[in-house]
Amino acid sequence: xxxxxxxxxxxxxxxxxxxxxxxxxxxxxxxxxxxxxxxxxxxxxxxxxxxxxxxxxxxxxxxxxxxxxxxxxxxxxxxxxxxxxxxxxxxxxxxxxxxxxxxxxxxxxxxxxxxxxxxxxxxxxxxxxxxxxxxxxxxxxxxxxxxxxxxxxxxxxxxxxxxxxxxxxxxxxxxxxxxxxxxxxxxxxxxxxxxxxxxxxxxxxxxxxxxxxxxxxxxxxxxxxxxxxxxxxxxxxxxxxxxxxxxxxxxxxxxxxxxxxxxxxxxxxxxxxxxxxxxxxxxxxxxxxxxxxxxxxxxxxxxxxxxxxxxxxxxxxxxxxxxxxxxxxxxxxxxxxxxxxxxxxxxxxxxxxxxxxxxxxxxxxxxxxxxxxxxxxxxxxxxxxxxxxxxxxxxxxxxxxxxxxxxxxxxxxxxxxxxxxxxxxxxxxxxxxxxxxxxxxxxxxxxxxxxxxxxxxxxxxxxxxxxxxxxxxxxxxxxxxxxxxxxxxxxxxxxxxxxxxxxxxxxxxxxxxxxxxxxxxxxxxxxxxxxxxxxxxxxxxxxxxxxxxxxxxxxxxxxxxxxxxxxxxxxxxxxxxxxxxxxxxxxxxxxxxxxxxxxxxxxxxxxxxxxxxxxxxxxxxxx
Numbered sequence: 355x356x357x358x359x360x361x362x363x364x365x366x367x368x369x370x371x372x373x374x375x376x377x378x379x380x381x382x383x384x385x386x387x388x389x390x391x392x393x394x395x396x397x398x399x400x401x402x403x404x405x406x407x408x409x410x411x412x413x414x415x416x417x418x419x420x421x422x423x424x425x426x427x428x429x430x431x432x433x434x435x436x437x438x439x440x441x442x443x444x445x446x447x448x449x450x451x452x453x454x455x456x457x458x459x460x461x462x463x464x465x466x467x468x469x470x471x472x473x474x475x476x477x478x479x480x481x482x483x484x485x486x487x488x489x490x491x492x493x494x495x496x497x498x499x500x501x502x503x504x505x506x507x508x509x510x511x512x513x514x515x516x517x518x519x520x521x522x523x524x525x526x527x528x529x530x531x532x533x534x535x536x537x538x539x540x541x542x543x544x545x546x547x548x549x550x551x552x553x554x555x556x557x558x559x560x561x562x563x564x565x566x567x568x569x570x571x572x573x574x575x576x577x578x579x580x581x582x583x584x585x586x587x588x589x590x591x592x593x594x595x596x597x598x599x600x601x602x603x604x605x606x607x608x609x610x611x612x613x614x615x616x617x618x619x620x621x622x623x624x625x626x627x628x629x630x631x632x633x634x635x636x637x638x639x640x641x642x643x644x645x646x647x648x649x650x651x652x653x654x655x656x657x658x659x660x661x662x663x664x665x666x667x668x669x670x671x672x673x674x675x676x677x678x679x680x681x682x683x684x685x686x687x688x689x690x691x692x693x694x695x696x697x698x699x700x701x702x703x704x705x706x707x708x709x710x711x712x713x714x715x716x717x718x719x720x721x722x723x724x725x726x727x728x729x730x731x732x733x734x735x736x737x738x739x740x741x742x743x744x745x746x747x748x749x750x751x752x753x754x755x756x757x758x759x760x761x762x763x764x765x766x767x768x769x770x771x772x773x774x775x776x777x778x779x780x781x782x783x784x785x786x787x788x789x790x791x792x793x794x795x796x797x798x799x800x801x802x803x804x805x806x807x808x809x810x811x812x813x814x815x816x817x818x819x820x821x822x823x824x825x826x827x828x829x830x831x832x833x834x835x836x837x838x839x840x841x842x843x844x845x846x847x848x849x850x851x852x853x854x855x856x857x858x859x860x861x862x863x864x865x866x867x868x869x870x871x872x873x874x875x876x877x878x879x880x881x882x883x884x885x886x887x888x889x890x891x892x893x894x895x896x897x898x899x900x901x902x903x904x905x906x907x908x909x910x911x912x913x914x915x916x917x918x919x920x921x922x923x924x925x926x927x928x929x930x931x932x933x934x935x936x937x938x939x940x941x942x943x944x945x946x947x948x949x950x951x952x953x954x955x956x957x958x959x960x961x962x963x964x965x966x967x968x969x970x971x972x973x974x975x976x977x
Contacts, residue, residue: 397409398419399418399420399421399422399445399469400421401442402423402442402469404420404469404471405472406471406472406473406554409473411475411480411555411556414555415483415559415563416554417552417554418534418553418554419446419551420444421442421443421445422468422536423437423440423441423442423468424442424465424467425439425440425465425466426441426459427463427465427508428465429464429492429507429537429539430466430537431494432468432533435535445467445548446547446550448488448547448549449462449465449545449547450544450545459547461544461545461689462510462540462541462542462685463539463540463546464507464538465539465547466537466538467534467548468535468536469534469536471533471554472530472531474527474531474532475527476527476530478556479524479556480554480555480556480560481521481523481554481555481560482495482500482521482522482534482560483520483521483552483554483563483564484503484519484521484522485550486503486516486519487503487549488543488549489504489516489539489543490502490503490505490506490515490516490539491506491537491538491539491548492536493522493534494535494536495525495533500523500525503518503520504516504630506537506538508539511541513539513540515542515631515634516630517614517627517628517633517634518616518617518627519564519567519617521560521561536548542683542684543685543688544684544686544688544689545689564617568622571612571613571616572619572623574609574612575610575612575613575619575620576609578605578606578608578609579605579606579610579613581602582603582604582605582609583602584602585599585601585602586598586599586603586606595654597654597655599654600648600653601647603650604644604647607640607643607647608640608644610640611636611637611641611644614628614633615637631684634688635679635680635684638687638688638694639679642672642675642676642679642694642697643676644701645672645698646672649701650665652709655723656712659708659711659712659717672697672701675694675697699735702731706727709727712724729754729758730754730757730758731754732750732754733750823893825871825878826874826875826878826881827879827882828878828882828892829893830892831892831894834892834894837890837902838947838952838956841904841947842948844904846905847905847906847907847946848904848955849902849910849914850900850902850903850943850944850952850955850958850959851900851902851940851942852898852940852963853898853900853918853938853941853963854897854898854899854938854963855873855936855938856936856938856967856972858873858896858897861933865930865933872927872929872930873927876925877922877936878893880922880925881901881918883921884917884918888905889901889902889904890902900956900959908942908976912942912976915940918940919937919938922935922938938972939963939966939971939974940974941959941964941975941977942974943955943958943959943962943976944976958977962974962976962977
């Protein structure tokens with residue numbers, strides 16, 4: 355049965371691997387493929403101009419990166435643009451970026467950018483993909499307003515922020531030329547500006563890209579929320595295992611963040627928007643809470659390797675940062691974005707370290723979790739570098755995280771199914787064992803009934819009498835003889851053993867009575883450890899002991915004596931290490947207790963014991 359379940363688990367593991375490959379292809383590779391439409395490195399704007407005459411628009415989407423013309427501190431209308439007061443600025447960039455910017459571009463303010471495009475086809479309608487700009491913008495093409503977000507103003511008090519990516523249809527080019535003027539205003543974010551690349555392409559391609567990303571993010575967010583619901587329901591059914599709870603909360607927070615970020619699939623689906631202040635707080639808080647739930651899930655998987663105190667200490671910076679995002683002004687906590695990014699990177703490194711340690715210690719499922727973590731780990735590192743403009747491309751976070759959570763959810767649920775099937779198998783085996791036990795009990799009931807009736811009176815009398823030797827814990831002489839009388843009439847064959855410790859007097863003379871008492875005490879404990887439930891053992895006086903082995907023949911008695919001699923060799927006396935190995939002389943008699951023959955059995959065993967004494971000690975003889 356065990357091999358059957360092992361085979362089922364192996365098949366389940368192969369299925370998960372196959373599913374991971376499909377998910378990676380469907381969810382991660384689309385993100386990478388979008389990045390392949392980026393502007394070639396050699397094509398960039400120079401001094402506010404970009405010549406696109408050599409571009410095949412059927413196959414490319416062009417990033418409008420490079421040097422744009424800039425007028426800082428003023429929202430210049432397209433018709434009033436004055437090249438004489440403009441300077442050059444490289445886009446994309448952030449104002450007041452910690453990575454460096456000019457001193458006259460603080461985080462809050464307004465700016466106008468211009469880029470003149472040439473080499474466009476008069477027959478193609480072009481479109482522009484506009485990722486979220488902090489915090490408000492207006493975009494003009496050939497002096498026509500084609501897109502806007504929020505309220506743009508040179509007065510900081512009048513600026514209203516917005517959220518979400520957009521795309522715009524550009525007017526037809528004039529002589530293959532289009533002039534773009536981008537007005538940007540920021541009043542609340544720490545570092546405003548066009549911090550992401552604008553992308554140009556055929557209008558049909560831009561619309562397809564926008565819709566594809568919107569559906570992609572919606573599907574990812576939906577999958578995450580569905581998985582979170584299933585895991586939380588699983589935890590509600592069995593609250594003892596908290597791994598499902600932590601993984602469910604992890605998926606829930608990620609699903610919420612994905613649904614409101616970038617294209618805002620949740621806003622689009624329900625046709626509403628949070629106020630921008632709460633939107634940006636929620637984006638940051640969900641980002642900072644995911645490591646806490648991630649750490650909690652890992653500890654639930656490997657509680658022996660991760661202490662609760664470690665989990666609490668590591669969670670404090672993330673929870674404190676989330677509280678800061680809730681309590682501080684937006685411009686204050688957005689200034690900590692680079693610190694938050696380092697915290698996210700640290701969580702990936704910490705989680706990877708824990709998993710590697712579990713892998714080294716060969717914990718169950720560690721190899722699978724480690725492989726599953728590679729996708730989100732690479733995605734997190736890539737996206738942190740992307741935010742800090744160290745690399746260019748599309749974000750990988752969504753695909754990497756959904757692959758990770760979906761794979762771990764499937765693994766978790768399949769493990770639960772396997773556990774339940776094991777329980778069912780064990781239950782069936784237990785039922786069968788109970789049936790076999792009932793049959794055996796029924797067969798032996800009649801045989802045990804006679805013995806139980808004969809032993810019942812003796813056990814009852816033993817409970818009433820307090821005739822236990824205080825030193826050895828065995829019956830004293832009177833109680834032992836009383837037991838013999840009570841057992842008179844027992845039909846079973848019995849064996850009487852008369853035991854005398856060899857050279858016990860020398861122990862008392864050489865080491866004192868305390869040493870002798872310790873020898874008797876340990877020997878009594880040894881006899882009790884070898885005693886069966888129906889046997890009787892007593893100390894008759896000094897170093898002499900008597901044992902009655904009920905329902906025992908001569909072979910059984912001899913085996914008992916051999917075990918006794920073997921155990922005697924292991925006796926050790928810590929306070930008296932000079933005491934040599936204790937030996938004993940044993941006499942054995944076998945017979946029945948019917949017709950008051952117990953005295954004959956004791957006498958015969960006693961004589962046999964003395965024969966051993968006279969023939970050299972440390973042995974046994976049968977009467």
